[in-house]
Amino acid sequence: MILLISGPSGAGKSTVYQELMRREPRLRFSVSTTTRPPRAGETEGVDYHFVDEPAFDRLVAADAFLEWAHVHDRRYGTRRDHVRQLEAAGHIPLLDIDVQGGQQVLAQLGGDVVSVFVWPPSWQALEERLRGRGTDTDEVIATRLQNARWEVGFADRYTYWVINDDVAAAVARLQAILLAEACRRERLPGPPVRAAE
Amino acid sequence: MILLISGPSGAGKSTVYQELMRREPRLRFSVSTTTRPPRAGETEGVDYHFVDEPAFDRLVAADAFLEWAHVHDRRYGTRRDHVRQLEAAGHIPLLDIDVQGGQQVLAQLGGDVVSVFVWPPSWQALEERLRGRGTDTDEVIATRLQNARWEVGFADRYTYWVINDDVAAAVARLQAILLAEACRRERLPGPPVRAAE
Numbered sequence: 001m002i003l004l005i006s007g008p009s010g011a012g013k014s015t016v017y018q019e020l021m022r023r024e025p026r027l028r029f030s031v032s033t034t035t036r037p038p039r040a041g042e043t044e045g046v047d048y049h050f051v052d053e054p055a056f057d058r059l060v061a062a063d064a065f066l067e068w069a070h071v072h073d074r075r076y077g078t079r080r081d082h083v084r085q086l087e088a089a090g091h092i093p094l095l096d097i098d099v100q101g102g103q104q105v106l107a108q109l110g111g112d113v114v115s116v117f118v119w120p121p122s123w124q125a126l127e128e129r130l131r132g133r134g135t136d137t138d139e140v141i142a143t144r145l146q147n148a149r150w151e152v153g154f155a156d157r158y159t160y161w162v163i164n165d166d167v168a169a170a171v172a173r174l175q176a177i178l179l180a181e182a183c184r185r186e187r188l189p190g191p192p193v194r195a196a197e
Numbered sequence: 198m199i200l201l202i203s204g205p206s207g208a209g210k211s212t213v214y215q216e217l218m219r220r221e222p223r224l225r226f227s228v229s230t231t232t233r234p235p236r237a238g239e240t241e242g243v244d245y246h247f248v249d250e251p252a253f254d255r256l257v258a259a260d261a262f263l264e265w266a267h268v269h270d271r272r273y274g275t276r277r278d279h280v281r282q283l284e285a286a287g288h289i290p291l292l293d294i295d296v297q298g299g300q301q302v303l304a305q306l307g308g309d310v311v312s313v314f315v316w317p318p319s320w321q322a323l324e325e326r327l328r329g330r331g332t333d334t335d336e337v338i339a340t341r342l343q344n345a346r347w348e349v350g351f352a353d354r355y356t357y358w359v360i361n362d363d364v365a366a367a368v369a370r371l372q373a374i375l376l377a378e379a380c381r382r383e384r385l386p387g388p389p390v391r392a393a394e
Contacts, residue, residue, distance in 0.1 A: 119389050
């Protein structure tokens with residue numbers, strides 16, 4: 001099982017899944033690979049795997065990415081082997097990726113993916129959250145809002161919709177989704193009880 | 198949304214859903230209609246709707262049943278209008294019916310039904326539970342075990358499998374299933390946030 005979370009910037013995704021990860025020790029964040037240079041405080045292998053452009057090219061050529069995309073002139077991708085390693089260790093990989101990447105993951109992994117779109121409670125709340133960061137110019141905020149409008153156009157491709165009207169409630173919904181998915185027949189190894197027993 | 202629960206006699210279904218109903222006030226037990234005479238302590242409209250054979254015939258002729266079946270020379274059925282009334286009042290109807298009836302409900306209501314098959318933790322546990330009641334003869338127990346073997350043959354038709362290895366854990370799984378299902382895109386009225394807002 002792989003947990004795919006998408007949703008517009010400002011919907012509060014990371015707050016929700018950080019709390020979710022505290023409650024669900026099987027979840028492990030899948031660290032993306034990027035050509036963007038590290039920002040202050042970012043750690044290689046924790047926030048991102050930082051690579052240069054030729055290294056990213058080689059990974060693309062080797063089909064190493066489950067998904068990758070251009071965002072703001074930089075490239076971001078999820079390495080197939082990283083996701084597989086998490087699964088092999090008994091974890092549930094958590095992928096926080098945009099709708100472009102989400103489509104690639106769904107196309108490739110299909111039924112193994114539990115897909116969740118996180119919505120802000122309202123458009124106004126989203127704008128307030130984006131402004132509240134206080135770090136971005138009006139132009140950047142306008143771009144993010146435009147991008148958010150584009151992202152929600154893909155929400156129909158996701159199985160679950162979680163509205164982040166309240167962080168605790170949103171976390172409880174995600175936890176319920178994980179537990180319920182683990183009870184789906186097709187995810188279970190076989191009948192727990194055989195008549196011949 | 199309608200919650201359909203099936204599983205062999207002795208799997209502990211009723212213990213699980215009685216506790217579930219205490220935690221989920223929206224759930225309402227759908228009371229079956231039967232031609233079986235009331236046993237001591239049973240109340241009309243609470244345990245069953247008790248009717249005579251001609252009355253049952255008339256209900257069958259009027260297509261009043263969502264499902265009905267013969268069990269041990271008696272007939273049992275779920276009235277369509279009873280289920281609709283519960284839904285109209287904002288409740289989630291809970292149907293505890295055998296696999297025969299379950300197939301009829303799934304065939305008629307399809308996607309509105311959340312179907313759960315409750316498994317005993319083992320065949321031995323099932324037999325012990327059936328014997329533990331102390332009220333049945335060996336012959337009755339043998340019939341119930343045979344019937345249980347037949348019922349588990351239908352488990353593949355159910356979306357969720359809940360193993361009743363521990364009542365609290367089984368209730369938590371069912372609660373998670375209800376909450377997760379309420380987050381499925383197709384059960385939601387539409388996007389919570391529109392770009393035009």
